[in-house]
Amino acid sequence: MNYFLVKTEPNVFSIDDLKKKKSEPWDGVRNYQARNIMRDHMKPGDRVLFYHSNACPPGIAGICTVASAPYPDPTQFDNKSRYFDPKSSVDNPKWILVDVAFERKFKRLIPLDELKQYPELAKMRLLQRGNRLSVMPVEKSEFKFIETLVHG
DSSP: OOOOEEEOOOOTTTTTHHHHSSEEOOOOOOOOHHHHHHHHHHHTOOOOEEEEESSSOEEEEEEEEEOOOOOOOOGGOTTTTTTTOOOOOOSOOOOOEEEEEEEEEEEEEHHHHHHHGGGTTTTGGGSSOOOSSSEEEOOHHHHHHHHHHHHH
């Protein structure tokens, strides 16, 4: 099993939205590194920290799981979508996604500022200067430590 973190703006799609829908394609990712992580590393059953970015405060809101194998992001072919990519084709898709499924919402948001305080998370990619990826791997030890923060 692998562990990841995905970022989303809660006014666009929140942990509560995922809870209502149960499962959702993680579409609209238009960064090659993030796409490669989804395409090459995410597998069904992998666990994912759900992070609210551009929020006040930003932080980890819950957990979801990878619910599908990677497949072409259909928004790249839809010229009415804000994620349309005219350079992509059905025969040669540029953008890949996975579905994510709701697992649980934390009783409290774990703010970014709090995460920065723990030596156990000092090497976490999310906390590294300049790391703005919307999809990133997380070490198992980091994931497990974050779970302890919401379990007391």
